[in-house]
Amino acid sequence: MLRQLSPPPATPGDAYDEYHALLARQDAMRLRRRLLAPARPAAPEPDRGPADAVPRRPGRAHGHDGAADRRTIRHHLPLVTPFSTLIGHLYEAMFEQHPYLRGLFPESMDFQRAHLERAFWYLVEHLERPDEVASFCARMGRDHRKLGVRPVHFEVFEAALAQGLRRSAGDRWTEELEGAWLRMVRFAVAAMVDGADEAVGEPAYWNATVTGHEPRGPGVAVIRVRTAEPFPHRAGQYTRIESPLLPHTWRPYSLARAPRSDGELEFHVRMTGPGGVSEALVAGTRVGDPLRLGPAQGTMTLDADLTRDVLIVAGGTGWATAKALLEELAGRRPAGLSVHVLIGARTAVELYDTAALAELERSCPWLRVVPVIGEGPGVGEDRSVAEALARYGDWSDHLAYVSGPPSMVTATVRRLAAMNLPAERVRHDPVSDMTPLLPRG
Numbered sequence: 001m002l003r004q005l006s007p008p009p010a011t012p013g014d015a016y017d018e019y020h021a022l023l024a025r026q027d028a029m030r031l032r033r034r035l036l037a038p039a040r041p042a043a044p045e046p047d048r049g050p051a052d053a054v055p056r057r058p059g060r061a062h063g064h065d066g067a068a069d070r071r072t073i074r075h076h077l078p079l080v081t082p083f084s085t086l087i088g089h090l091y092e093a094m095f096e097q098h099p100y101l102r103g104l105f106p107e108s109m110d111f112q113r114a115h116l117e118r119a120f121w122y123l124v125e126h127l128e129r130p131d132e133v134a135s136f137c138a139r140m141g142r143d144h145r146k147l148g149v150r151p152v153h154f155e156v157f158e159a160a161l162a163q164g165l166r167r168s169a170g171d172r173w174t175e176e177l178e179g180a181w182l183r184m185v186r187f188a189v190a191a192m193v194d195g196a197d198e199a200v201g202e203p204a205y206w207n208a209t210v211t212g213h214e215p216r217g218p219g220v221a222v223i224r225v226r227t228a229e230p231f232p233h234r235a236g237q238y239t240r241i242e243s244p245l246l247p248h249t250w251r252p253y254s255l256a257r258a259p260r261s262d263g264e265l266e267f268h269v270r271m272t273g274p275g276g277v278s279e280a281l282v283a284g285t286r287v288g289d290p291l292r293l294g295p296a297q298g299t300m301t302l303d304a305d306l307t308r309d310v311l312i313v314a315g316g317t318g319w320a321t322a323k324a325l326l327e328e329l330a331g332r333r334p335a336g337l338s339v340h341v342l343i344g345a346r347t348a349v350e351l352y353d354t355a356a357l358a359e360l361e362r363s364c365p366w367l368r369v370v371p372v373i374g375e376g377p378g379v380g381e382d383r384s385v386a387e388a389l390a391r392y393g394d395w396s397d398h399l400a401y402v403s404g405p406p407s408m409v410t411a412t413v414r415r416l417a418a419m420n421l422p423a424e425r426v427r428h429d430p431v432s433d434m435t436p437l438l439p440r441g
Contacts, residue, residue: 066127066187072180073124079169079177083117090116090157090164098156104148106249108275123184134191139297141192143240145204146250146294149196154189161185199295205242206231206293211264213287216352219271220317221282222256225291226264233259233296235328236321236401238429240294241267243280250294251277254403256320258327265293268320268353300325300401300427306334308425311398313412315344315385318404319353325401326360326367339367342392344385344408346374386411389419396420402428 080086091109095102105112126133165181166173208231212224233239235258240250256266271282285291302325310329314322322341329339345351351371361369372388385408389395400421402412409428416426 066130066133066184069180069184070124070127072176073127073184076169076174076177076180077124079172080165080181083120084113086120086164086168087113087116088164089167090160093163093167094156094160097160101153101156104153104248106246108249111249111251119188123188127184130187133188134194137188137191138195138198141195142199143294143297144192145196145199146240146242146292147248148204151193154193158182158185158189202232202295203229205295208265208291208293210285210287210289210291213285215282216268217349219282220350220352221269221285222353223267223269223281223285224264225267225293226262227293230263231265231293231296233265234301235259235324236300236302236427237296237298238321239296241277241281242292242294243277243285244290245280245284246277249277252297254318254320254324255296256323258324258331266320268317270317298429300403300429302328303399306332306337306399308397308399309337310339311395311400312339312341313344313385313389313400313402313404314341315404315408316350318402318408319343319357321403322401323353323356323360326364330360330364333366337366339364340393340398341367341369342372342385342388343369344372344374344388344404348373386415389415394419398425400426402426 091113122136123133126136162178162182165178169177206227206229208225208227210223210225212222214222216222233255235255238252238254240252242248242250253267253269256268257264267281269278269281271278273279281291300321312322312325322343326339326341333339343351343357348371351357351373357369361367370388370392372385374384385404389412395416396419398421400416402409402416404412413426413428417423
């Protein structure tokens with residue numbers, strides 16, 4: 001069964017496309033069978049035996065005693081941390097047993113390793129909230145369809161994780177340690193499989209064509225695209241983008257527009273270094289070039305019923321999220337509701353979209369914009385924006401949205417908490433995808 005899902009060797013172009021075309025045909029057949037199948041009453045849940053008897057094959061996410069597993073995992077953390085070492089052993093075992101799987105990953109594994117490390121920390125720190133973990137992992141499973149991941153690949157991952165745990169812990173490995181880790185990962189994987197299965201009726205990714213590419217200051221570009229099929233999204237969400245210049249390499253970028261009738265999407269990209277997706281998009285992409293987009297993600301969206309004044313704090317290209325939210329607010333803001341925007345930059349030059357900002361402020365009398373420019377060596381938007389909050393008002397009764405570099409988001413969220421703004425009224429997407437804001441205790 002595993003070999004039937006083996007993709008062709010990882011070569012640019014045809015092999016990559018043929019593998020994803022095969023998966024798309026399989027999904028189409030699954031969807032057809034689901035639509036034609038007669039409705040059946042829900043079967044009762046089977047009795048469960050011991051936790052170690054959870055079926056190996058990924059399926060529906062069932063609750064488990066996350067608190068007990070969390071205690072076991074945290075007690076044994078010194079045996080398997082730093083996670084970078086565990087992850088190194090995991091991938092070594094995976095590729096030793098199934099070399100073809102290397103073709104599903106980008107040439108450089110650095111980002112993948114960091115992403116998996118954040119995922120492990122997320123699971124460890126949230127095991128006592130299984131509903132939250134299941135919801136998060138379901139969204140991640142929906143997103144992972146674009147990578148060509150199938151349930152059978154998760155089985156391989158579990159086996160490799162078991163090997164990685166044994167190699168990391170050495171002679172201090174215990175069945176208790178391995179059992180707790182595998183239960184944690186099986187729960188997450190089952191939710192991911194459920195999320196992917198529920199999304200079988202939508203594309204795994206959207207093919208897009210670049211319709212606009214405008215340099216905006218040093219290392220920044222505003223990129224507009226149109227997709228071949230309608231791309232469902234909401235203001236405040238983000239997606240992951242793949243360039244054909246770097247196959248298998250996807251990076252998250254915020255959508256800078258609310259949904260519009262012509263379907264055109266906008267992204268603000270800052271080049272963060274050589275050889276990555278940001279450089280490919282800023283320096284190597286032109287009008288007419290193809291891109292691929294993953295499904296829209298993120299919960300930093302406006303409530304259906306807006307009853308509070310809104311505070312938006314943005315830094316750098318986090319302005320993209322703010323811009324999309326303001327576009328939606330301009331169309332459905334309740335009378336009497338005001339909006340404050342604090343937008344931070346290290347220098348005045350880095351306020352790269354001033355024309356759009358000025359037009360929004362001119363046409364929206366309910367909007368007040370406060371640019372916050374970093375001052376002095378080593379002072380950037382992360383510190384200056386957080387400090388500016390105290391100078392410009394009492395935000396404790398507002399609904400806040402925060403977007404930008406991880407350091408700025410972290411500093412701002414903590415400052416708002418210190419100013420008595422309840423956490424449930426502070427919206428931001430996971431920092432660096434999954435890095436928690438609170439220290440690990």
